[in-house]
Amino acid sequence: MPNTSLAIVAAASAAAGASVTALLLSRSRQREPFPAPTPTSTLKEPPSLPAAPVPVPVPVPVAVSATPAPTTTLLPPVDPSGILRYGFPGPIADTLSTPSFLAAFNRATRNPHWVAEHFTAQSLLLNNASRRNSVFHEDLTVPPMFRAKLADYARSGYDRGHQMPAADAKWSQEAMDSTFVLSNMCPQVGEGFNRDYWAHFEDFCRELVKKYPSVRVVTGPLYLPKRDDKDGKWRVSYEVIGNPPNVAVPTHFFKIIFAEEAAESPIGKVALGAFVLPNAEIPNQKSLGDFEVPIEAVERASGLLFGEKLPAERRKQLCREVKCEIVVREFDRSRQQSGRVGQNSKVAPQIAPAGVKW
Amino acid sequence: MPNTSLAIVAAASAAAGASVTALLLSRSRQREPFPAPTPTSTLKEPPSLPAAPVPVPVPVPVAVSATPAPTTTLLPPVDPSGILRYGFPGPIADTLSTPSFLAAFNRATRNPHWVAEHFTAQSLLLNNASRRNSVFHEDLTVPPMFRAKLADYARSGYDRGHQMPAADAKWSQEAMDSTFVLSNMCPQVGEGFNRDYWAHFEDFCRELVKKYPSVRVVTGPLYLPKRDDKDGKWRVSYEVIGNPPNVAVPTHFFKIIFAEEAAESPIGKVALGAFVLPNAEIPNQKSLGDFEVPIEAVERASGLLFGEKLPAERRKQLCREVKCEIVVREFDRSRQQSGRVGQNSKVAPQIAPAGVKW
Numbered sequence: 001m002p003n004t005s006l007a008i009v010a011a012a013s014a015a016a017g018a019s020v021t022a023l024l025l026s027r028s029r030q031r032e033p034f035p036a037p038t039p040t041s042t043l044k045e046p047p048s049l050p051a052a053p054v055p056v057p058v059p060v061p062v063a064v065s066a067t068p069a070p071t072t073t074l075l076p077p078v079d080p081s082g083i084l085r086y087g088f089p090g091p092i093a094d095t096l097s098t099p100s101f102l103a104a105f106n107r108a109t110r111n112p113h114w115v116a117e118h119f120t121a122q123s124l125l126l127n128n129a130s131r132r133n134s135v136f137h138e139d140l141t142v143p144p145m146f147r148a149k150l151a152d153y154a155r156s157g158y159d160r161g162h163q164m165p166a167a168d169a170k171w172s173q174e175a176m177d178s179t180f181v182l183s184n185m186c187p188q189v190g191e192g193f194n195r196d197y198w199a200h201f202e203d204f205c206r207e208l209v210k211k212y213p214s215v216r217v218v219t220g221p222l223y224l225p226k227r228d229d230k231d232g233k234w235r236v237s238y239e240v241i242g243n244p245p246n247v248a249v250p251t252h253f254f255k256i257i258f259a260e261e262a263a264e265s266p267i268g269k270v271a272l273g274a275f276v277l278p279n280a281e282i283p284n285q286k287s288l289g290d291f292e293v294p295i296e297a298v299e300r301a302s303g304l305l306f307g308e309k310l311p312a313e314r315r316k317q318l319c320r321e322v323k324c325e326i327v328v329r330e331f332d333r334s335r336q337q338s339g340r341v342g343q344n345s346k347v348a349p350q351i352a353p354a355g356v357k358w
Numbered sequence: 359m360p361n362t363s364l365a366i367v368a369a370a371s372a373a374a375g376a377s378v379t380a381l382l383l384s385r386s387r388q389r390e391p392f393p394a395p396t397p398t399s400t401l402k403e404p405p406s407l408p409a410a411p412v413p414v415p416v417p418v419p420v421a422v423s424a425t426p427a428p429t430t431t432l433l434p435p436v437d438p439s440g441i442l443r444y445g446f447p448g449p450i451a452d453t454l455s456t457p458s459f460l461a462a463f464n465r466a467t468r469n470p471h472w473v474a475e476h477f478t479a480q481s482l483l484l485n486n487a488s489r490r491n492s493v494f495h496e497d498l499t500v501p502p503m504f505r506a507k508l509a510d511y512a513r514s515g516y517d518r519g520h521q522m523p524a525a526d527a528k529w530s531q532e533a534m535d536s537t538f539v540l541s542n543m544c545p546q547v548g549e550g551f552n553r554d555y556w557a558h559f560e561d562f563c564r565e566l567v568k569k570y571p572s573v574r575v576v577t578g579p580l581y582l583p584k585r586d587d588k589d590g591k592w593r594v595s596y597e598v599i600g601n602p603p604n605v606a607v608p609t610h611f612f613k614i615i616f617a618e619e620a621a622e623s624p625i626g627k628v629a630l631g632a633f634v635l636p637n638a639e640i641p642n643q644k645s646l647g648d649f650e651v652p653i654e655a656v657e658r659a660s661g662l663l664f665g666e667k668l669p670a671e672r673r674k675q676l677c678r679e680v681k682c683e684i685v686v687r688e689f690d691r692s693r694q695q696s697g698r699v700g701q702n703s704k705v706a707p708q709i710a711p712a713g714v715k716w
Contacts, residue, residue: 078476080459081474083474083574085667087665087668089663097439107661114447116441116447117438118440145658171435233597235596235598236595237594239593240583240594241592245592270444303449303466303467304465305446305447307445308444309444
């Protein structure tokens with residue numbers, strides 16, 4: 001899909017279960033906000049937490065007058081920020097830094113906001129780990145109330161879908177183990193997605209090291225609205241698993257790819273690609289290019305920002321540099337059937353020995 | 359509803375449109391996490407933003423060995439946190455501090471996470487402002503891409519529902535004006551909710567100053583799952599308004615009330631009450647007590663924390679101290695019909711001259 005088209009992103013066209021969804025882009029570029037009055041508010045840094053208990057500012061008594069007084073000269077009779085004496089309500093995006101990825105966790109959905117990984121031809125060639133030695137585990141750094149639990153996924157019908165793939169961390173067992181933390185997971189449709197198209201997509205990302213000395217991928221969930229045919233309204237609708245229901249099942253997943261032409265250079269070019277795939281069965285015939293979207297579409301949908309500090313002159317468009325297609329190799333099918341269905345034994349796709357398409 | 363009951367919170371019972379929803383509480387107190395392996399990850403403070411461009415750490419070449427080596431002694435061949443050279447993806451919860459409230463904004467829903475206000479008998483008695491002088495306005499401190507727009511609400515069928523009510527900021531026109539920023543709004547059902555039951559609830563909060571010298575209220579939206587009768591699955595489902603659709607319509611709203619017995623004391627008791635109401639028509643006969651929930655239920659549902667630093671010995675239960683009922687006065691009906699339907703002329707409920715029920 002050309003980026004010049006304003007995007008109704010038909011993540012849609014994937015065969016079963018996926019339906020037309022709109023990313024939050026389209027007409028808003030033309031329509032800037034109405035003239036608004038000068039804001040009376042100011043943007044502040046998130047307040048730091050005062051040590052408790054803190055002496056409370058005493059509200060200043062203000063004279064009550066029958067006629068409105070010039071109140072700007074009066075001290076406010078209230079102290080709204082005093083709520084902080086009881087603790088900052090949040091949100092807190094627990095940041096997780098492991099040997100293999102950096103991530104921010106969403107306490108409301110019990111899924112990550114995003115997971116950032118890095119790999120190179122060298123790191124992928126190392127083969128010091130096996131996923132058979134790794135076990136899925138809960139993230140003890142997240143408070144229990146907000147943590148995804150192993151039990152939440154049990155009998156949910158969904159895979160514990162790695163955001164950063166285990167296969168990208170074969171350079172050490174410790175690194176691979178760290179990818180099995182539930183903060184790196186989202187509930188993903190297994191058959192036809194996590195074990196198939198999504199896995200081929202992960203493979204596509206790894207293949208990029210043949211062209212680029214350094215590749216960074218940021219992966220995460222989306223909860224996109226869909227137009228209801230009955231009443232024409234747009235609704236976000238997603239399942240929540242667990243007991244009590246508390247882990248959200250994303251409707252879509254994104255990957256933002258930063259393929260660095262010169263890893264160690266602060267001025268090297270970076271080939272960027274953004275993709276949004278539905279959390280649904282996708283036929284292997286489907287072109288990866290059909291899922292390409294402008295980065296801004298993912299930003300609008302997620303509330304996040306990607307590459308804010310990457311100037312325009314350093315940017316290239318990934319799908320103009322490489323052919324954005326997945327490669328399905330014949331032997332994948334048998335490997336998947338033997339390995340990926342068992343949740344702990346998901347076979348790591350390897351770098352394709354042949355059949356690279358660019 | 360007694361707090362001792364494990365909570366399926368029937369925000370439900372509200373007459374029309376509201377249906378049985380479960381807050382994220384229930385069985386999880388009994389079921390603590392399975393034993394998990396020692397985490398290999400560590401919790402970090404959110405990373406600060408490096409000045410760009412930053413020299414990129416050069417990945418350290420690692421020897422490839424046929425047999426697995428003790429990799430723990432090797433330097434990692436990758437640098438996942440290097441993604442930060444392109445900017446921190448977020449999420450950023452824009453914090454808004456105005457004369458009348460403190461709030462955190464959610465860039466993904468275009469609604470606040472929460473809005474905290476403070477009032478006293480004195481501040482409510484002041485009458486230096488009129489809502490007729492205030493205009494709804496967009497929050498220019500939020501990046502345009504993530505800001506709720508006036509146009510998003512137009513013809514949506516929903517009221518621009520104040521989270522901190524304008525009527526609590528009559529002590530100055532500037533303070534009242536600040537409550538009209540869209541960051542203090544969520545789409546609310548008008549008839550039967552924002553203009554009716556919810557307004558009476560706001561009135562209830564103000565009445566508390568007759569008993570407590572200082573009252574703090576934290577208000578915000580929720581997006582709660584609901585059990586689908588057809589397949590028994592739990593789903594979060596909410597409308598998204600605007601063009602493109604980008605402002606979420608919450609399914610519920612919460613208020614956490616901190617009624618302070620001794621405002622200026624760091625050891626005074628605080629009467630706490632948490633309420634969750636459906637964003638739907640609610641009959642006036644409905645008891646406010648039916649919407650009371652344990653604070654933890656709101657915390658689980660929102661990912662936020664309320665009163666983390668308020669020790670148990672300072673806590674009291676609000677609905678044991680006062681009667682948790684709304685008061686509907688006869689003259690409300692005519693005022694609402696004349697005033698609250700027009701979006702800018704919503705008549706501010708006043709402190710009830712009589713009929714206080716505790």
